[in-house]
Amino acid sequence: MIQPILSKRTGNRWMFAVEFEIHFDAVKAWPATWGSLWLWVEGRVVGKADESEMVMTGFDSLHEVAIETGTRANPLLWGAPLHDALDVVMWARYESDHEPALARLISDPASLFPFEVLPRWTGAFFDGWEAILLENNTSERFIYRQESGSPIEATWPLGTFRQVVNEAKYDFEKAARTLVTGSESMS
Amino acid sequence: MNPGTHDPTSPNFNPRKSPLPSDAESVYANAIKVGDREPGTGTLYFGKSANGKYYRYSGQNGEVHWSGEMAPNKVPRAIKKQLDHTEGS
Numbered sequence: 222m223i224q225p226i227l228s229k230r231t232g233n234r235w236m237f238a239v240e241f242e243i244h245f246d247a248v249k250a251w252p253a254t255w256g257s258l259w260l261w262v263e264g265r266v267v268g269k270a271d272e273s274e275m276v277m278t279g280f281d282s283l284h285e286v287a288i289e290t291g292t293r294a295n296p297l298l299w300g301a302p303l304h305d306a307l308d309v310v311m312w313a314r315y316e317s318d319h320e321p322a323l324a325r326l327i328s329d330p331a332s333l334f335p336f337e338v339l340p341r342w343t344g345a346f347f348d349g350w351e352a353i354l355l356e357n358n359t360s361e362r363f364i365y366r367q368e369s370g371s372p373i374e375a376t377w378p379l380g381t382f383r384q385v386v387n388e389a390k391y392d393f394e395k396a397a398r399t400l401v402t403g404s405e406s407m408s
Numbered sequence: 409m410n411p412g413t414h415d416p417t418s419p420n421f422n423p424r425k426s427p428l429p430s431d432a433e434s435v436y437a438n439a440i441k442v443g444d445r446e447p448g449t450g451t452l453y454f455g456k457s458a459n460g461k462y463y464r465y466s467g468q469n470g471e472v473h474w475s476g477e478m479a480p481n482k483v484p485r486a487i488k489k490q491l492d493h494t495e496g497s
Binding site for chain 1: 442446450464466467469471476480481483485
């Protein structure tokens with residue numbers, strides 16, 4: 222049985238939060254420390270909380286999303302139905318059996334890459350989940366779904382995703398390094 | 409390549425995970441790394457087995473492990489095209 226030796230949630234799970242665990246057998250393996258990682262969006266779990274993986278695999282990808290904050294203004298996606306916006310961003314990165322409704326309006330599919338949050342490069346933690354972020358001047362909309370499910374939307378102030386992810390990643394690195402070395406120093 | 413928690417012979421084996429396929433190591437040898445990422449991030453690879461299955465590999469600091477078989481529509485289009493092309497060449 223997995224033995225978590227540390228768990229921590231960052232953010233407000235009734236809006237947006239990141240939660241991680243560090244698992245006992247993996248504490249000597251920094252930065253390949255194993256554990257679990259999932260999100261909370263308006264009280265719901267997003268991700269596979271029963272997955273055990275290298276935690277930084279998930280954090281690195283979420284961090285890459287975070288640093289692109291401010292680049293996701295797109296009137297076409299903003300005004301589209303939730304499933305159309307999700308479909309076209311997923312189509313841009315991955316193959317699809319059908320061309321989504323908005324695809325013909327996209328001249329460069331790579332221009333939609335910054336909108337993808339999940340799965341992106343998060344690895345096994347978010348298998349079966351899809352999510353995108355859309356922004357305007359003051360808010361960001363997190364649109365997500367579990368495979369074959371209906372899309373759900375949450376809206377919060379612009380920069381919330383970046384702030385929570387960066388704080389959680391910092392907390393994880395600090396905890397994992399401390400468990401391995403006994404020192405909190407961050408390089 | 410580290411088998412992670414997928415090796416049934418390892419004490420770290422997680423029974424809820426898919427068992428490590430026998431060709432995971434050989435497929436990794438020709439796997440394609442996800443590029444255009446931020447410096448200092450972990451590594452992610454995708455490979456294709458001789459019988460047409462797509463594998464994902466995750467890693468940190470040079471330690472890489474098999475992290476699952478992926479449906480074709482979950483492999484990034486550009487990487488899938490390279491893997492399919494390599495197979496056909």
